[in-house]
Amino acid sequence: MVQLLDLPDELILVIVNYVQAEKGQGNLPFYKWGDLYERAIKQDQPQQNKDLRSLYLVSSRFYRLLKRNYYENICVREGPFHNHPLDRLKRTLRDEPNLQKFINSAIVPCTTSLYDFFCFYWFPNMQTLSILRFMAMDPLEDESGLRQFIGKSPVTALNLIRCGAHEEALATILSWPAALEVLHYDVEQGEWDGIYDDEPGKGWTCAAFVRTLQPQMGSLKELTLTRPWLVHEGLFNGPRICLRDFTALTTLRIYHVFLCGEDDPLEAWRSLPRSLEDLEIFYDDWDLTTFEEDTFLLGLLVHKEENLPHLRRISIASPEIIWDAEKEEYKPAGRWSPPPPLAHALEIAGLALDVQLGI
Structure with missing residues (x-):
């Protein structure tokens, strides 16, 4: 059997690189x-x-x-x-x-x-x-x-x-x-x-x-x-972030509290750069704002074609769970399906939407 010390340098490096492969996030x-x-x-x-x-x-x-x-x-x-x-x-x-x-x-x-x-x-x-x-x-x-x-x-x-x-x-x-x-x-x-x-x-x-x-x-x-x-409430409740002038920005991962702040969520699109392609949002303070009650997505859809022409994907996650009034029970955690009118609007806009609730 060949001993490790007898292997050529190139093969040793191949083995080490495989074992040390970075797992990342x-x-x-x-x-x-x-x-x-x-x-x-x-x-x-x-x-x-x-x-x-x-x-x-x-x-x-x-x-x-x-x-x-x-x-x-x-x-x-x-x-x-x-x-x-x-x-x-x-x-x-x-x-x-x-x-x-x-x-x-x-x-x-x-x-x-x-x-x-x-x-x-x-x-x-x-x-x-x-x-x-x-x-x-x-x-x-x-x-x-x-x-x-x-x-x-x-x-x-x-x-x-x-x-x-x-x-x-x-x-x-x-x-x-x-x-x-x-x-x-x-x-x-x-x-x-x-x-x-x-x-x-x-x-x-x-x-x-x-x-x-x-x-x-x-x-x-x-x-x-x-x-x-969060360990207590009230750490931030101010104006939303404005990234309009970040002309190279293509990917934004952000907490909802920073994206919309205390401003009208229907106007959140105004603060996003035209270059944006991927948007990921997390609701970490669902006592303050929940996805179910939010309206930022509607405003974004209305103004996407003119102001966010490159946006192709939106991912949303929230720990909240939604009450099903008809069944009188909470809906199961997992992927949320948009109602038909919203699904149609997303299709017309060329937007892929993924929403995970109760995570």
Whole structure:
């Protein structure tokens, strides 16, 4: 039988790449992505990662051959010693700077300051950077000349999970990518409230978030806007988000509370860009608004042809369950079928609609 050490380099890489195949988010709905990142940094590393580390330490040949695989996708985990794993990783990358070029993606928790994740922005082949719990309340000090980094990072996909950073700090880290294409912003709105320096907090708004995105308006193709599961009511009830000027945006995943806000839902279409192709919506506060009572879809259908010519698919999910008055019982959870008039209007508009209730 052929031993592993006797295999040619090409075959070893084929085997390793197969075993290490990135599972990613799979079919997980977008409103659960934040939990996925939280689990990633809290759980022990997958067995295949441990196996890969053991394998690439077998010999100098394996180290040379497999170090790219080992460092390609980094996940810094939290343990009983907080960010010691991050410190160890930074020391390794400082001692062996040639490893930096292998890193394509990283998941990094922020426990102290932006310098927990700052260096990851600048690795030459970094594409996807995920940062958890960035909570800066004040504008970032420019002691290190942070303004000189505007538009210099190769990062094209940024995931800001459980992010409570206020407008100025958020705008700073969003200005660094040269051309951001994908953004998941999972906002901790409660971090904007309270009293700071004897002055009331401004409170989170969609407008403040959009202002932070000005440098990326022409490049952003996918935007996911979520928030952690509600622990109390009233975190946001303001004007809807306005994305009209995001001319490259084709995919929008958004919570209904941000899409419609306190405004007339019939007018929500006005805030969407003409380039939009896919729209996914989640009702996380069904005590405030339910799909059954909502009217945003009707307004969108009326104005789609002229204002949203590229829109082809709408997906909606809500935990609500609908009462069947005729049967005097709740309808079963699952896919909702539109009534014939709405189904006909959707067909004429060329829109595919998928609604899941009671999820």
